[in-house]
Amino acid sequence: xxxxxxxxxxxxxxxxxxxxxxxxxxxxxxxxxxxxxxxxxxxxxxxxxxxxxxxxxxxxxxxxxxxxxxxxxxxxxxxxxxxxxxxxxxxxxxxxxxxxxxxxxxxxxxxxxxxxxxxxxxxxxxxxxxxxxxxxxxxxxxxxxxxxxxxxxxxxxxxxxxxxxxxxxxxxxxxxxxxxxxxxxxxxxxxxxxxxxxxxxxxxxxxxxxxxxxxxxxxxxxxxxxxxxxxxxxxxxxxxxxxxxxxxxxxxxxxxxxxxxxxxxxxxxxxxxxxxxxxxxxxxxxxxxxxxxxxxxxxxxxxxxxxxxxxxxxxxxx
Amino acid sequence: xxxxxxxxxxxxxxxxxxxxxxxxxxxxxxxxxxxxxxxxxxxxxxxxxxxxxxxxxxxxxxxxxxxxxxxxxxxxxxxxxxxxxxxxxxxxxxxxxxxxxxxxxxxxxxxxxxxxxxxxxxxxxxxxxxxxxxxxxxxxxxxxxxxxxxxxxxxxxxxxxxxxxxxxxxxxxxxxxxxxxxxxxxxxxxxxxxxxxxxxxxxxxxxxxxxxxxxxxxxxxxxxxxxxxxxxxxxxxxxxxxxxxxxxxxxxxxxxxxxxxxxxxxxxxxxxxxxxxxxxxxxxxxxxxxxxxxxxxxxxxxxxxxxxxxxxxxxxxx
Numbered sequence: 001x002x003x004x005x006x007x008x009x010x011x012x013x014x015x016x017x018x019x020x021x022x023x024x025x026x027x028x029x030x031x032x033x034x035x036x037x038x039x040x041x042x043x044x045x046x047x048x049x050x051x052x053x054x055x056x057x058x059x060x061x062x063x064x065x066x067x068x069x070x071x072x073x074x075x076x077x078x079x080x081x082x083x084x085x086x087x088x089x090x091x092x093x094x095x096x097x098x099x100x101x102x103x104x105x106x107x108x109x110x111x112x113x114x115x116x117x118x119x120x121x122x123x124x125x126x127x128x129x130x131x132x133x134x135x136x137x138x139x140x141x142x143x144x145x146x147x148x149x150x151x152x153x154x155x156x157x158x159x160x161x162x163x164x165x166x167x168x169x170x171x172x173x174x175x176x177x178x179x180x181x182x183x184x185x186x187x188x189x190x191x192x193x194x195x196x197x198x199x200x201x202x203x204x205x206x207x208x209x210x211x212x213x214x215x216x217x218x219x220x221x222x223x224x225x226x227x228x229x230x231x232x233x234x235x236x237x238x239x240x241x242x243x244x245x246x247x248x249x250x251x252x253x254x255x256x257x258x259x260x261x262x263x264x265x266x267x268x269x270x271x272x273x274x275x276x277x278x279x280x281x282x283x284x285x286x287x288x289x290x291x292x293x294x295x296x297x298x299x300x301x302x303x304x305x306x307x308x309x310x311x312x313x314x315x316x317x318x
Numbered sequence: 319x320x321x322x323x324x325x326x327x328x329x330x331x332x333x334x335x336x337x338x339x340x341x342x343x344x345x346x347x348x349x350x351x352x353x354x355x356x357x358x359x360x361x362x363x364x365x366x367x368x369x370x371x372x373x374x375x376x377x378x379x380x381x382x383x384x385x386x387x388x389x390x391x392x393x394x395x396x397x398x399x400x401x402x403x404x405x406x407x408x409x410x411x412x413x414x415x416x417x418x419x420x421x422x423x424x425x426x427x428x429x430x431x432x433x434x435x436x437x438x439x440x441x442x443x444x445x446x447x448x449x450x451x452x453x454x455x456x457x458x459x460x461x462x463x464x465x466x467x468x469x470x471x472x473x474x475x476x477x478x479x480x481x482x483x484x485x486x487x488x489x490x491x492x493x494x495x496x497x498x499x500x501x502x503x504x505x506x507x508x509x510x511x512x513x514x515x516x517x518x519x520x521x522x523x524x525x526x527x528x529x530x531x532x533x534x535x536x537x538x539x540x541x542x543x544x545x546x547x548x549x550x551x552x553x554x555x556x557x558x559x560x561x562x563x564x565x566x567x568x569x570x571x572x573x574x575x576x577x578x579x580x581x582x583x584x585x586x587x588x589x590x591x592x593x594x595x596x597x598x599x600x601x602x603x604x605x606x607x608x609x610x611x612x613x614x615x616x617x618x619x620x621x622x623x624x625x626x627x628x629x630x631x632x633x634x635x636x
Contacts, residue, residue, distance in 0.1 A: 275595040275596075277595050310589060310631070
């Protein structure tokens with residue numbers, strides 16, 4: 001049954017029960033060096049070790065497993081250049097239906113292969129939002145596929161909230177939770193779960209300075225649309241959705257921004273010191289930590305994904 | 319008390335008790351893709367997540383913690399271009415003494431920084447074995463430091479055996495254990511522990527084809543010396559030591575070799591699919607698995623280390 005209003009903790013618990021057999025309960029890692037450099041006690045929830053290499057598997061699975069069989073006759077569809085594409089392909093494979101993904105031709109081969117590895121079908125389009133939306137409309141008209149939005153969907157948001165549910169079950173003493181902020185699915189699901197389980201906890205989003213529509217909307221109270229993101233964090237270029245915006249305004253304590261230079265430094269730090277291959281979007285939370293912005297706190301940080309193009313690393317040789 | 323003869327399982331248990339407060343009990347990870355591609359059920363013992371980024375911390379700590387205070391008056395010393403250097407620096411810091419490391423000037427900055435990060439002192443030398451040995455002799459004459467060999471030392475071998483002790487405690491049903499083979503410390507310590515705990519288990523070493531002195535010695539029964547290693551796996555260029563050779567001949571079931579091309583492919587596979595940043599030496603075991611050489615078995619594979627130079631990755635852009 002699709003959710004008509006914002007999910008509560010019971011919906012997130014129901015999402016967890018729905019998806020648990022199909023996702024990993026990801027490990028929580030620590031790093032002495034990160035603790036020393038950040039002045040915080042940091043627990044890293046490793047969603048880059050999630051199936052498909054990102055937390056997106058949680059939301060896509062919850063959405064697709066929630067759909068009645070009648071709505072799945074035409075399969076599922078979305079447009080995506082990134083982690084939601086593989087997540088939806090995985091979710092469709094679990095239901096035994098086809099996922100059709102409209103994807104810009106410019107997407108790296110490794111991301112195409114991920115979709116195909118789960119049996120998803122790709123329809124290529126030009127790399128513009130207009131072409132992606134037109135491609136998806138045409139595809140839905142032709143196939144009757146059910147569209148699953150990557151973040152502006154309450155079932156997706158409930159699914160993303162399951163990561164912090166696991167984290168707080170294992171580490172109830174956390175004082176703050178920090179997640180990347182792009183479309184708002186992860187941060188809003190996290191905020192709903194965390195504030196329900198532990199009302200005093202601080203929930204903070206981190207956005208690239210070059211894609212700060214979320215931070216600006218959070219401060220002004222008016223959702224920002226139509227801005228032009230310019231950031232290395234390819235997973236955070238989406239615009240904060242209406243549903244996520246509502247939740248974030250109501251429940252989130254702060255939204256930080258970090259520069260691309262800080263993201264790249266944090267990504268390299270994470271690779272070298274924790275040996276965890278995280279993508280730029282995930283490195284935003286490390287950048288905020290290294291900048292000392294959560295000093296003195298016991299912090300849960302969600303490493304959102306690990307899908308990188310190893311042929312195109314962002315740092316220059318030292 | 320230094321061991322005069324090969325350690326047994328009791329010595330490895332004693333080593334574990336000695337070092338446990340100073341090392342991580344490293345996690346064990348799994349990968350569906352690795353299982354599918356290898357035809358095996360693989361448990362990855364993550365020693366790249368060990369302190370100093372490699373299993374070497376175990377052996378160095380056991381050796382240094384075993385030394386009587388009187389022998390530590392002049393600190394400890396070694397020559398090393400790699401992971402043993404940082405491991406010895408860590409071990410010395412635990413005892414409150416100085417580690418002095420003779421190191422070729424060509425060692426990447428990140429490995430120098432690791433030694434210095436644990437308070438170790440570096441003495442640079444020319445990048446030849448003769449210069450390294452001469453440098454170490456001069457250093458010992460001057461300081462009276464106790465030399466800790468990176469692998470040809472029974473206390474070091476006992477320490478390295480503690481990784482598989484942890485692994486078999488958690489996963490007693492393993493049918494095979496596979497480790498990289500360089501100087502022989504890890505493989506011999508592993509073999510002693512594994513065969514004592516589970517006599518029917520197969521213990522296998524993997525060597526680069528370009529540094530196959532261990533494989534040749536294993537087959538002929540005569541230890542090979544003076545060969546010239548040529549491999550990307552910088553941690554496995556050392557010559558199989560006398561002590562390791564004895565143990566490996568007695569207890570190890572087979573030694574495989576893998577080409578550098580296979581090592582590079584396996585390293586990239588591991589980065590992309592498990593998001594674990596392993597160094598080329600660790601990728602040797604993945605290469606053997608991907609080649610199907612352990613098909614049908616429940617295998618524990620030791621990911622030996624994760625110290626890479628991110629400015630000098632071995633693959634060419636695809």
